[in-house]
Amino acid sequence: MNVTPKISVVISTYNAQNYISECLDATLNQTYTNLEVIIVDDGSEDDTLSILQSYASKDSRITLFRHSNKGVSTTRNKGIQNATGEYIVFFDADDYPEPDLIEAYVNAINEWSEKKVALIGTGMFFDNQYNKYVGNKTYILEVAHGYIEGENYILSRSSAAMLAWLKLFNFVTNKCYDLDIIRKHNILFDSNIHIGEDLKFNLDYLDVEDGNIGIINRALYHYVKRTNNSLSVSYHNMDLEDTKAIYKRFINWEVNQKDVTVDNVMVVKAIFINDWISRLTALYEEHRHEETFASAKKTLKNDIQSVEFQRMLKEIYRAKKISTLRYVCLRTGIFEIFYFFRFIYQILKG
Numbered sequence: 001m002n003v004t005p006k007i008s009v010v011i012s013t014y015n016a017q018n019y020i021s022e023c024l025d026a027t028l029n030q031t032y033t034n035l036e037v038i039i040v041d042d043g044s045e046d047d048t049l050s051i052l053q054s055y056a057s058k059d060s061r062i063t064l065f066r067h068s069n070k071g072v073s074t075t076r077n078k079g080i081q082n083a084t085g086e087y088i089v090f091f092d093a094d095d096y097p098e099p100d101l102i103e104a105y106v107n108a109i110n111e112w113s114e115k116k117v118a119l120i121g122t123g124m125f126f127d128n129q130y131n132k133y134v135g136n137k138t139y140i141l142e143v144a145h146g147y148i149e150g151e152n153y154i155l156s157r158s159s160a161a162m163l164a165w166l167k168l169f170n171f172v173t174n175k176c177y178d179l180d181i182i183r184k185h186n187i188l189f190d191s192n193i194h195i196g197e198d199l200k201f202n203l204d205y206l207d208v209e210d211g212n213i214g215i216i217n218r219a220l221y222h223y224v225k226r227t228n229n230s231l232s233v234s235y236h237n238m239d240l241e242d243t244k245a246i247y248k249r250f251i252n253w254e255v256n257q258k259d260v261t262v263d264n265v266m267v268v269k270a271i272f273i274n275d276w277i278s279r280l281t282a283l284y285e286e287h288r289h290e291e292t293f294a295s296a297k298k299t300l301k302n303d304i305q306s307v308e309f310q311r312m313l314k315e316i317y318r319a320k321k322i323s324t325l326r327y328v329c330l331r332t333g334i335f336e337i338f339y340f341f342r343f344i345y346q347i348l349k350g
Contacts, residue, residue, distance in 0.1 A: 002110045005086035007035040007102050008179060010079030012072050014042040016093035017051060019226065024055050026096040028062075032103035037062045038079045043069035048093075073189035073197050080182060088179045090172045094224055101220040105176040108152055108216055115154060118211030119202075120176045121168055123219035129226050138219045139167050147217055155213045157206065158257040161264040163213070164250075164271055170199040174221045181209050194236040195279070196246040203246075203253055240279045240299070247272035263319065269312050270321035277330070277338070280304065284339060297335075305333040 009027055013020055027037055039062060041049055049066060056062040065078055076090060087105070091097060101122065108120050123140030141147035155163070163169035181187070185208040189197050247268070254260055254268050280300055287296035303309055310331070317327045329338040 003106075003113075004034050005106065005109065006084065007032070007105065007176070008079075008083035008085030008088040009035055009037045009091060009102075010076055010083065010088060011037065011039045011091045011093055012042060012075035012079070013039060013044060013048050013052065013093040014069065014072075014075075015044045015046045015048060017044075017047040019224075020048055020051055020093050021055075023091060023093050023096045024052075026099065027091060028055070028059055029099060030097070030102045031100045032106055035061060035102060036083070036085055038082055039064050040075045040078045041066040042071065042075045043067060071191055071194075073191040073193075077188045077191070080179075080188060083179055085179055087176050088182065089176050091221075092173055092223075094226055095173060096222050096224070098218075098220040098222070104216050104218065104220055108214055109176075111152060112154065112214055115214075116211040117154060117214040118157075118206055118209040119178070120214040120216065121163070122174045122216045122221060124168060124171070124174050125219045125222045126167070127222050127224045129224060140219055141166070141215060141217045149217055151217050153215045153217060155215055156257070156259055157210075157212060158254065158260040158264050159213060160202075160206075160257075161254050161267040163215070165267045168215075169202065170196075171223070172198045172201055173223070175202070177205060178209070181205065184208075193238070193242045193246075195239045195242055196275075199250065200246055203249060206253075240276075240283060240303070243275050243279045247275065266316055266319040266321055270316040270319070273309075273312055273316055273322065276303070276309065280335060281339065281342070284335065300335040301333070304330065304335050304338075 011023065011027065016023075024037075037059075039052055039056075041052060041064070043066070052064055056064045063082065065082065067075075067078065079090075080088065087109070089102070089105070104122065105120055112120075123138065126137040126139065128136055140149055141153065143149065147153065160169050168174065182205070187201065187204050187208070189201050193200070251265060251268050251272065254265055257264075280303060283296050284300060287293045310333070313322070313327065313330055316322050317324075325341065326338075329341050332338075
């Protein structure tokens with residue numbers, strides 16, 4: 001017998017007046033209607049709040065909260081604390097779901113009712129509205145590896161590495177979680193970090209829920225890049241150390257999964273190196289025109305020449321997880337050489 005659980009949708013907003021209507025329309029017009037929409041406004045200074053109030057006055061499924069600007073983690077936690085559904089999903093205000101996303105989750109819940117599934121994920125659209133020269137992308141399980149678009153799959157936990165490589169694991173916005181598990185173990189987003197909070201939440205959740213990973217092999221959530229918000233643009237204190245901490249944890253987590261392979265671990269290490277470099281690039285760009293640049297350069301040199309970085313770099317190169325040019329530039333241990341070729345590549349890419 002199929003169940004029709006209430007699904008809690010948590011949407012955090014901040015200065016989203018230009019796109020929040022698209023997200024809300026797509027949410028409220030879901031083909032599955034037994035849901036509550038918890039919107040937490042993080043102290044918006046534009047017309048976001050008035051738009052939210054207008055929607056809330058017309059749809060009783062909406063519950064609206066507002067607090068002073070505290071960041072996305074605190075905002076999502078407010079949603080968790082006030083959710084009353086059996087399952088919970090998270091949307092970002094500048095993204096939007098496909099019309100049948102929630103229905104697909106519920107169908108999978110019913111299909112796998114007798115299976116041990118920890119969480120359910122979907123494929124994603126990456127829509128680039130910032131750079132017209134960079135096309136949109138779709139990420140699902142790859143046909144080349146025998147997966148069929150539109151089918152549902154239960155994957156082993158060690159497949160988290162593959163999903164991370166496909167840009168499907170580190171997000172929370174393309175997943176459905178059991179709210180009872182979250183409540184029972186007090187799983188919350190870490191408000192003390194600015195980077196990797198989604199990945200940390202997923203690992204925290206899987207640490208207490210030992211089921212496998214369910215995947216709906218369709219792209220059902222649109223991650224929309226509307227501005228130049230790449231990782232190399234901004235840098236917060238501790239971003240570098242937080243990145244190292246979360247990926248070391250991810251590697252250790254992956255190593256301890258049943259049926260893990262060497263390739264699984266190399267994949268996570270390759271992603272780690274990529275994000276490590278992104279943090280170093282952000283640090284470089286944050287300080288290169290400031291008096292603090294000498295200190296930043298010391299950090300760059302120490303990191304890129306460290307035994308840990310260079311050993312991992314050689315490992316992923318032998319595993320063919322990094323290009324030769326990128327590898328050679330980083331092997332010099334001189335960040336400026338890598339940055340120069342990165343700059344040239346970005347110009348050529350447009």
